[in-house]
Each structure stands twice: as structure tokens, then as C-alpha cells.
Amino acid sequence: MIRLLELAGRPFIIAVEESGRIMLLLFSAIAWMFRPPFRFRIIFKQMEFVGVNSIFVVMITGAFTGMVFALQSYHGFSLFGGESLVGSTVALGMTRELGPVFTALMVTGRVGSAMTAELGTMKVTEQIDALHTMSVNPIHYLVMPRIVAAILMLPVLTVVSDFIGILGGYFVGVEMLKINSGIFVAKIVEYVELEDIFNGLIKAACFGLILSLIGCYKGINTTGGAEGVGKATTQSVVLSSITIFISDYFLTSFMF
């Protein structure tokens, strides 16, 4: 019986241990943020990688999310003559929920996985040990800049996604479904408040922290050669995505 309980409890213990180690990595990265040298160059390079290079993917995702959302909500609202609410529904949905979450998921797939693969390869080829031997702390040099860049760039990408998503909704609603453009825009102005946008951006920053922290954690703890890098990358994307969804619920219930 005790053996059975031990077996059943082991995954829980492993999960708690892993969470603890991730939190320790976070605290360490925070401590390194305030110690010189400040690594601005690496941070800007990472911001380019996380932000600038993800814009196209985020725009495509945002545009089609807004468009399909307009299409679906139009069909729903038209049942009781509420087509005028399509604009505000799309805008609220994009700014509060779909913009931050879909942006984070796309960046997880593109950037979080790359962070794990890059750091994982560095780990298995002893490049991280080489940093240690040259008196350079890998958390300071590799992890901290990636976390800072992701926290700063996710809100920026989310603004792009929100804007393009609403534009996509406008195109479908006004140009294709023939909703009056004045009403479409007026309802957005009437119902969407600055707080909706702002809270969405806070969520995005939290998602940036989650995907970069998990991406780096899985990377610097990779073992087992090329196969290990592959496994770590998959685990990183899955764990980040799940954590984003779970934290989204709690952040939403806390903020809105």
C-alpha cells in the first residue's frame, strides 16, 4: 500500500521539485538584473529576436483571429439582431484575451522552443561549462537577457496583434458582412476601456516571463546529447503552453 502511495506521489514530488528549481532560476535571474555589467547589447539582440522577428507571425495570427472572431460573433448576434455589437466583441476579445494568449502561444512556438534548443545545445556541447570556466555566470549572460527581452517584447507584440486583429474584424464586419462602419467603431469606443488593453498587456508580460523562464530552464538543464535537446524542446513548449493557459485563468479572475 505504502509502495503504491509512493509511486502515485512521485510525479507530484517531481513536479514540486521542478517548480522550486524554476523559481530559484527566476530569483537568480532577477538578482543578476541589477548586477553589472548590464548586458544591454545582449538584451537588445534578444529583443530583436523575440520581438522584431516575431512580428510577421503575430500579425498573421492576429489578423485571422480577429477575422474569424468577427465572422463567428456575427452569426451569433444576427440571431437576435445584435450585429452592431460585433466590433466591440472583437475588440474586447482581442485586447483582453485572444491577443495576449495567441501571441504568447505563437512566441512560445517560435522563441521559447529556440531558447531551449539553443541553450540545450550549448549545455550538451559544454559551452555553458566554458562560460563558467571563463568566470561568466550563464544565468547572467544567457538567461537574464532572454527573460528581460521576453517580458518587454510580449506586450509590444500583443499591441500589434490587438490592432491587426481589430482591423481584421473591421474588414470582415464592415467590408464583407456590411455592418455600418460608424456603428462598428462607435461600439468599440463605447465598450472598450483603457483598462482592458492595459490588463491584456500585463498578462502578455507575465506570459513572456513564463515562456522565457521555462524555455531557459529546460535548456540549461538539458542532458543526453541531440536526443536530449529534442526532448527538452518539446517539454519546454508543452509546459509553457499549459502554464500560459492556467495562469491566464488566474490572471483574468484576478484582474477583471
Added chain:
Amino acid sequence: MIELIKVCKSFKGQKVLDNLDLQIEPEKITVIIGRSGSGKSVLLKHIMGLIKPDSGQVLVNGTDTAKLNDKELNEMRKVFGMLFQDAALFDSMTVGENVAFPLKEHTKLSKKEIDEIVEEKLLAVDLKNVTHKMPSELSGGMRKRVGLARAIALNPKIVLFDEPTTGLDPIMCEGIDNLIINTQRHTKATFVVISHDIGSTFKIAHKVAMLYKGKIIKIGTPEEIRSSNNPVIKRFISRD
């Protein structure tokens, strides 16, 4: 001076180092030999402070590295350079940037001065016109040379080598051996090499230490090791 006193280390219940004692003479080349998986790399990582012993002391210039915090370890490591088995060059940087890396991190030299030192160190390892190449464009031997240039960029007092000739053809091995001998003669640094290449060991070593079952079972000059009656050593060196 590097000294290991009664160092024990286990991984998942398996003892890798077992009450290991070792003294490494300064300004000499000491080669630690032993079978694959005997714990040579673990021993090297203890010296560098990358791994802490379960018990025992690792003294570098009289300081027990196991008792140092991260900041103190980073300071201590500045006297070290290390050449990894596969060179561990940074893939995302050019050869020049790799060699310049420790100089940029730990000195306030101008870009011009750093470039000059990079050229000088690359020349010291017989490499020319490779500064702008990426590590992926180099052969195994060239990568090791760049790794050595990076390891000696800050003129360290101690240089550690993790199997420097593994995976290289005999001619390339000879080149790396000569490079190690000449670099040590030139820099007067303490070189610690781990290897299972007996030919190379006897060529470069001032002292040879044999690691077996977690202990140093013999340390001496190459001649003393050659004439040892210990059956383990005899068997190991007779394979060459």
C-alpha cells in the same frame, strides 16, 4: 599549486572519486591517465570548481574551492583556462569573437588592443586568417587550436585540458602535442591534461598520474610510470 585531499564524489550511488589524493606541481605538465569512464573529467571539473566534492578538499593556491560562493569561485577561475574535449567554442560567434570573449569580459582593453591580442594568440597556436570564420567552418584540430587560444587569452596560471587529442588523426595529434609543449614552455603555466592517449602522454608529460577505481594509484615521471610493476598500469600502457 593544486592539491586534492581525500576527495569523494558519487553520482546516483556510484562512487566516481574515492578518497582521492593528488598534488599537482606548479609550472609543469601533469597528465592524468585512466580508462574511459574512470572519472578523469569529473576530477578536472572538481579542480575547476564546476563540481563540488561530497567530502574532501580541493585546494587551489591554498584555497578550498568547495567552500567558495559563486562570486568567489568566479574570481578564483580567472587564474584558469580550459580546453574542452570538443573545444566548446561558442557557435554563434566567429573565431575572433571566441578568443576575444574572455578579454572583453574581464579587461578594459580597447577594441584595437583586444584585436591585437586575438591575432597574437591565434598565431601562437599556428592559425592565420581564421578570425572571421565561424567554428562550424573549422576542422576538429583547428577548433581545438582556437579553443587553446581562447583558454590562454588571459595568460592564465593554470590551463586544464580535457582529452585534447581525442578524435584527431595521428598527425593532428602530434601537432596538438607540440602545441601543448611549446605553449607551456612559453607561458610557464601549470598544465593539467587528462588523456587516455598513452603516446601523447609520454611525449608531453613532466608527471603522469594514473586514476583507477576513484583513486590515484601512481604518480611519477613518464619513466617511473613506464617501469612500474603495477599490473593495472602495465596493462594500460601496454595497449599503446
